[in-house]
Amino acid sequence: MQFGIFSVGDVTTDPTTGRTPSEHERIKAQVEIAKKAEDVGLDVVAVGQHHNPPFVASSPTTTMAYIAAQTERIILSTSTTLITTTDPVRIAEDYGTLQHLTDGRMDLMLGRGNTGPVYPWFGKDIREGVNLAIENYALLHRLWREDVVSWEGRFRTPLQGFTATPRPLDGVPPFVWHGSIRTPEIAEQAAYYGDGFFSNHIFWPASHTRQMVALYRRRFEHYGHGTADQAIVGLGGQFFMRKSSQDAVREFRPYFDNAPVYGHGPSLEDFTSQTPLTVGSPQEVLERTLGFREYVGDYQRQLFLVDHAGLPLQTVLEQLDLLGEILPDLRAGFAEGRPAHVPEAPTHGSLVAAAGGPHDTTLHAVDDVTGVSV
Amino acid sequence: MRIVVVSAGMSVPSSTRILADQLAGAAVGALHGPVEVDVVELRPLAHALADHLLTGFPSGELAEAVELVRHADAMIAVTPVFSASYSGLFKTFFDVLEPDLLSGMPVLIGATAGTARHSLVLEHALRPLFTYLHATVVPTGVFAASEDFGEPGLEARVGRAAGELATLLMGAPRRRARSVEDGFDDPTPFEDLLRGA
DSSP states (O other): OEEEEEOOOBOOOOTTTOOOOOHHHHHHHHHHHHHHHHHTTOSEEEEOOOSSTTBOOSOHHHHHHHHHHTOSSOEEEESOEETTTSOHHHHHHHHHHHHHHTTTOBOEEEEOOOOTTHHHHTTOOGGGHHHHHHHHHHHHHHHTTOSSEEEOOSSSOOEEEEOOSSOOGGGOOOOEEEEESSOHHHHHHHHHHTOEEEEOOSSSOHHHHHHHHHHHHHHHHHTTSSOGGGSOEEEEEEEEEOSSHHHHHHHHHHHHHTOTTTTTSSOHHHHHHHSSOEEEOHHHHHHHHHTTHHHHOSOSEEEEEOSOTTOOHHHHHHHHHHHHHHHHHHHHHHHTTOOTTSOOOOOHHHHHHHTTSOOOOOOOOBOTTTOOBO | OEEEEEEOOOSSSOHHHHHHHHHHHHHHHHSOSOOEEEEEESGGGHHHHHHHHHHSSOOHHHHHHHHHHHTOSEEEEEEEEETTEEOHHHHHHHHHSOTTTTTTOEEEEEEEESSGGGTTHIIIIIHHHHHHTTOEEOSOOEEEEGGGTTOHHHHHHHHHHHHHHHHHHHSSOOOOOOOHHHHHHSOOOHHHHHHHO
16 A cells, blocks of 8 residues: 655745745645655655646646656655646647656556636636546557558647657556546546546545545446456555644634635534544554555555645645654555455556556657668 | 525624525425425635635635535525625635536525615626526526515515526536536547547
């Protein structure tokens, strides 16, 4: 089982000091946080993609490549790559390049995650959100699997004899997760391709997550990728830890009350009871997290939101230290009773092995007169 | 047969709830066979409604109220008139319902106010709201100003409206729109999604 962190890269005023970090600070903080995540033993760090203030995460592969260059082991991922408004050709090229640079130490999570005003900046319409996700991914899927693609769709200019370069590392495309809060069509899409399904989990009650994951598992089996309990499931999670619960609640409350998504709404106490948010001691976070599998089954990836809502960098790093302390117990707890036929999250290594070893798929151009490779 | 009554009255007793109960009682009388009536009072849901606006999901008793609406065959919706329209609380409840939850549902509308000068609120505010939500709005809506309570005219209007609701309920079965919930039970196959794109 993989554990990691995910963020959307927001620039938010610290409500306890009134201080707002600069974009520069936030971009550099993402790197510090990722390095710390590797230091404390986490497996995955995922960065967001947004194209409007208050976010700094407009260029995820740039950030991921920089982090990859300064780390050795941690897997780079996204939360999420906007499949609706990003040209699938650019996704194929950017993440294809990243895959080579990182020696396969990456994957990506696709999401629609945009507000209405963003779509027209990219020539799109939010009412077509689901259709964009479906058509764009269908093209991306082909670009990584077919050397020469001719394609025509509704949302992009047609392609004639197009080759997305570089070709996937070792002949194996990056693993793809599909993220959603509450759109059954996205669970269906993930199931159809046998890709991973990531339930955001943190903004809605567990009953909805259970429903989404159950649908994905059922349809994963329907499409012949394995049994339902072999489907590749990821979950979001959210915590704030201090040694004592009282300290955690006291310190986190102003951040919660003013948070961009749910702030000024439900009380901290209501929201912790309604969603997976846990504010308390490491032991409480450990127990709550181990409880997630009671309603989604044994799963593959657990990502936590720790860097958000104006929390100072130092506090975020302390949260990662605390997460590192409970990590061995999390690993042991999730391993307990886990059936042998439930797979781990696919990695580049496991995908290459499943494909029978690495294959160089470089496409050498051919002189169309002489037929000689050039 | 299940009727859900939505009342946005603010006080106890409230004239809005009294009108809602009269309409529900008359509807039960006009229908043949067993009728289950559930009442959703919006006042206790005020906090949950504000939370829903911000979080996007219904909590606790609001979630239960939404389920009552989901499983109802008909609705009786009654609001006090605030500033020449339905109350904000009343509107918020319908703002947070999933799209198409009321699609095809017979809805009997009612309103109360301190003065009869507001009587057209049913026609300029409530009826367009429920038409937008694709409900089948009963032709007779019932407005009651303070002076109407106890007058025989109100009772007659209540009876006529309830009779019209019963006629709608006993007619052709309701055609429900496909909901988000249906998407979980019976997902659209991916080949169809791909064709749609």
